[in-house]
Amino acid sequence: MTHKHFKIILVTLLCLCGKEISAKKIEVQSPDGKLKVNIELKDKIYYSIYSGKDLLLDNCSLSMILNNEVLGEQPKLQAMKRGKIDESIKREIPLKNAIVENHCNTLYLKMRGNYAIEFRVFNKGLAYRFITNKKGEIEIMGENFAIHFPADYLAHLSQPDGFKTSYEYPYTHVRTKDYKHTDRMSYLPVLLETDKQYKILISEADLQDYPCMFLQSTGNNGMQSLFPKCPLEFGEDGDRSLKILKEADYIAKTSGKRNFPWRFFVISDNDKDIVANEMVYILSSPCELEDYSWIKPGQVSWEWWHDARLYGVDFRSGYNMDSYKYYIDFASTFGIPYIIMDEGWAKSTRDPFTPNPTIDLQELIKYGRERNVKIVLWLTWLTVENHFDLFKTFADWGIAGVKIDFMDRSDQWMVNYYERVAKEAAKHKLFVDFHGSFKPAGLERRYPNVLSYEAVVGMEMGKRCDPSNNIWLPFIRNAVGPMDFTPGAMCNVHPEENNFDIWTHKNAGASGTRAYQMALYVVFESGLQMMSDSPTLYYRERPCADFIADIPVVWDETRVLEAKLGEYVVVARRSGNKWFIGGITNGDPRTVTVDLDFLAPNRIFHLTGFSDGMNADRWAMDYVRQETDICSTTVLTLKLARNGGYVGMIE
Numbered sequence: 001m002t003h004k005h006f007k008i009i010l011v012t013l014l015c016l017c018g019k020e021i022s023a024k025k026i027e028v029q030s031p032d033g034k035l036k037v038n039i040e041l042k043d044k045i046y047y048s049i050y051s052g053k054d055l056l057l058d059n060c061s062l063s064m065i066l067n068n069e070v071l072g073e074q075p076k077l078q079a080m081k082r083g084k085i086d087e088s089i090k091r092e093i094p095l096k097n098a099i100v101e102n103h104c105n106t107l108y109l110k111m112r113g114n115y116a117i118e119f120r121v122f123n124k125g126l127a128y129r130f131i132t133n134k135k136g137e138i139e140i141m142g143e144n145f146a147i148h149f150p151a152d153y154l155a156h157l158s159q160p161d162g163f164k165t166s167y168e169y170p171y172t173h174v175r176t177k178d179y180k181h182t183d184r185m186s187y188l189p190v191l192l193e194t195d196k197q198y199k200i201l202i203s204e205a206d207l208q209d210y211p212c213m214f215l216q217s218t219g220n221n222g223m224q225s226l227f228p229k230c231p232l233e234f235g236e237d238g239d240r241s242l243k244i245l246k247e248a249d250y251i252a253k254t255s256g257k258r259n260f261p262w263r264f265f266v267i268s269d270n271d272k273d274i275v276a277n278e279m280v281y282i283l284s285s286p287c288e289l290e291d292y293s294w295i296k297p298g299q300v301s302w303e304w305w306h307d308a309r310l311y312g313v314d315f316r317s318g319y320n321m322d323s324y325k326y327y328i329d330f331a332s333t334f335g336i337p338y339i340i341m342d343e344g345w346a347k348s349t350r351d352p353f354t355p356n357p358t359i360d361l362q363e364l365i366k367y368g369r370e371r372n373v374k375i376v377l378w379l380t381w382l383t384v385e386n387h388f389d390l391f392k393t394f395a396d397w398g399i400a401g402v403k404i405d406f407m408d409r410s411d412q413w414m415v416n417y418y419e420r421v422a423k424e425a426a427k428h429k430l431f432v433d434f435h436g437s438f439k440p441a442g443l444e445r446r447y448p449n450v451l452s453y454e455a456v457v458g459m460e461m462g463k464r465c466d467p468s469n470n471i472w473l474p475f476i477r478n479a480v481g482p483m484d485f486t487p488g489a490m491c492n493v494h495p496e497e498n499n500f501d502i503w504t505h506k507n508a509g510a511s512g513t514r515a516y517q518m519a520l521y522v523v524f525e526s527g528l529q530m531m532s533d534s535p536t537l538y539y540r541e542r543p544c545a546d547f548i549a550d551i552p553v554v555w556d557e558t559r560v561l562e563a564k565l566g567e568y569v570v571v572a573r574r575s576g577n578k579w580f581i582g583g584i585t586n587g588d589p590r591t592v593t594v595d596l597d598f599l600a601p602n603r604i605f606h607l608t609g610f611s612d613g614m615n616a617d618r619w620a621m622d623y624v625r626q627e628t629d630i631c632s633t634t635v636l637t638l639k640l641a642r643n644g645g646y647v648g649m650i651e
Contacts, residue, residue: 021077028107030121031084035267037121039109045072045117049126051267054196060147062117064130064260067139067250069113071130076112083108085120092287092448093297095482095525098556102282120283124273127205127264127283134256141250145213145225145263147202152177152221154193156476156566157186163214163228166408166436167455170469171476181219185226187410188439190215191274191476191565199274199565201266203480205283207441208419209254210261212410227251228411239349240380240406252412261441266479272560275474275569280481284442294429295449296400297527297553300376301331304342305460305486305532307505312536319344320358325367330535332371334549338400338528339368342378352383352390365398374400376433376528381407384421391428401431401451401528410438422447433484433528440481451527452484459486459510459532462500467512467643471586474569478525486530487520488548490537492620494643495587508533512584513616514623516645518544521551522582523571523645529553543625547610550649551580561594570594570638570646579650581609585640589617592638599632599650606630609648612641 026039036050049057063072083106091100107119116131132138153176158169167187174183176192189203204213211230215223230253233246262283266274308323315322319341327339345361347354355361361375368375377394381404384390394402404421407414418434422443425432431449444450456477459465470485477483489510499507510517521529531538531548538545557574561581570583570592579599583592599605607630613622620643630636630650638646 021080028105028119028121030123031103031105032123035121035123035126037119037126041075041077043074045075051198055150056194056198056200056267057147058150061144063144064140065142067141071113071115077109078112079110081108092292093295093527094554094556095527096278096555096558100278100281124268124277125264125266125279127262129262130260132256132258136256137253138256139250140252143225146222148222149176151195155179156191156472159184159186164408167438168457170457171472177221179217181217183217185214185216187214189476189480197269199268199271201274201479203264205262205264205280205442206285207261207415209412209416210252211412211415212438230412240382241408242382271563271565274479275560275563277479280440280442281445284445287448288446289426292448295431296337297451298337299529299531299553300338300340301327301336302340302486302530302532303327306508306534310534310536319356321360324364327535328368328371328373331373334545336531336549338374338376340376340378340403345377349380350383352379352387353393369398376401376403378403378405380405388424391424391430395428395430403433403435405435407436418443422450425449435484439477444481452482454484456483456485458484459489460502462502463498465511466495467516468586471566471584474523475565482526483524484526485524486532487517488530488532489517490533490541492517494620511643513612513620513641513644514544515610515612515647516584516643518548518610519582519584519645519647521548522573522580522647523569523584527553559598562592568592572598581648583638583640584645587642589642590640592640594636596630596634596636597632601632604629604631605650607648607650609646611639611646612644616641616644
């Protein structure tokens with residue numbers, strides 16, 4: 001690919017074909033020498049992680065269990081290579097940065113038995129993966145990712161009731177010494193707070209032809225992996241799912257010659273580094289599309305959250321032609337490139353080709369085209385699976401992309417389904433938003449037409465969506481990739497006042513102040529960013545709506561200005577010559593000061609900002625719009641109400 005500039009150096013230290021190396025202890029460090037991994041080859045492959053002299057993880061082990069052997073058990077080292085990677089990557093869809101820096105030291109351990117372990121150690125983290133070189137297919141019965149904590153840590157988890165999950169659980173906060181083996185597991189990412197101010201974010205990257213990893217307690221101040229089994233037979237289970245009738249005894253059947261997913265740790269004593277990391281992108285396989293210029297991220301008007309309820313109009317609102325034309329007109333007025341037609345546009349959720357009788361889809365497509373607005377269609381994953389030819393049909397119609405929902409699984413079959421969808425959609429120049437999905441794990445780099453994933457307790461969850469939970473998202477969920485949170489509420493309340501029922505759509509409103517809702521467009525990352533509320537309210541709240549509509553969804557540069565885990569975060573993002581600042585807090589009011597030294601020196605800039613009003617702590621709708629001149633030496637003081645925020649544009 002011509003869009004990358006890089007330098008990769010590998011130095012072979014030991015390479016003795018067919019012989020074993022007696023090395024028992026091996027060390028690899030980060031480029032700055034601060035982070036260190038000590039590897040020991042004993043009955044298993046063990047490793048410990050240090051930052052300086054601080055021991056962060058100790059006596060960790062790794063192995064992969066095949067149907068006829070265990071890789072990593074009684075390991076015999078045959079060759080060892082050390083190297084470094086020094087590259088700058090031009091990101092295809094710059095959701096965080098246009099240029100991504102990748103600098104690390106590498107260690108490749110070739111073992112007897114036709115497998116290897118590769119480590120990469122960065123200044124702010126590390127990763128490892130299995131590599132196998134075996135004939136034919138192999139059955140993987142399990143993989144052991146086992147970590148141990150040298151002290152009592154605080155773990156931030158999302159704990160579902162089982163492997164069938166939509167990844168929509170709020171965070172729980174558990175002391176690791178109190179976390180029992182019988183307690184519920186957690187899906188990834190998992191965040192750890194150590195006893196020495198370090199934070200450790202754990203997740204996976206380059207996930208292909210393999211199930212998602214979950215973590216559970218070892219019962220001894222540690223965590224270990226577990227995986228869903230590979231499904232073999234399915235049965236009917238309504239219009240949007242299948243029952244798994246039979247599972248294999250293995251978690252994956254796959255090629256014997258392959259690279260397995262990376263298991264990675266983002267590690268820092270500065271909370272800002274957790275938010276700013278690009279680890280998933282760095283570790284995932286390069287883009288497979290020769291041409292991705294047709295992919296156009298952007299904002300989208302969405303009718304489902306508020307149930308297509310409009311007022312002050314001369315027609316009956318709902319999932320009908322007059323309403324959808326109103327949405328298209330709204331999007332056109334505000335320069336929004338897309339509208340979503342969510343559940344309700346089709347006559348049946350099982351049939352992707354027949355709109356409901358109140359809709360002439362071809363007329364709407366034409367109406368939108370005349371106004372520079374394209375349509376995105378919602379579908380269940382099962383309907384897509386049963387009608388895989390719909391991508392060609394939709395492309396012929398002029399549809400821009402699809403929102404696919406209710407996967408609710410992350411076994412090998414479903415992981416492969418995501419890739420099949422992304423590949424087929426790209427073939428027909430359609431983008432994809434995965435809803436009811438697992439978290440990002442690298443597919444979005446290989447197929448950048450994958451613009452977003454849900455896997456979050458987002459705003460559509462009504463009163464379950466609380467700023468005290470949301471404040472963790474930049475540090476955990478959004479730290480691994482794009483997130484379909486669906487912000488933009490113009491009816492703002494505090495959590496104790498939130499009565500929004502997602503099933504009846506009564507009292508559509510969201511917790512957090514007005515400035516908080518607006519700030520989410522800068523703080524949260526998504527290639528398809530919703531404007532979730534009714535166009536009627538956006539017209540009524542024109543100053544706020546105009547500002548939101550001007551916020552990009554792709555960025556040349558991102559800087560985390562201030563961050564404290566679970567309390568607040570302030571992010572600055574640049575698009576061209578404009579900077580946007582977004583800050584949010586939890587349920588506590590606070591004052592945060594930020595330096596603007598990232599601005600060009602010796603210049604005067606204009607700042608337009610929206611902040612919490614004097615009474616925002618009581619009336620969440622209260623906000624203040626301000627304009628002022630600033631420069632690189634300005635110190636910006638943000639007064640955030642409880643559940644509050646700030647957003648500003650610098651030009």
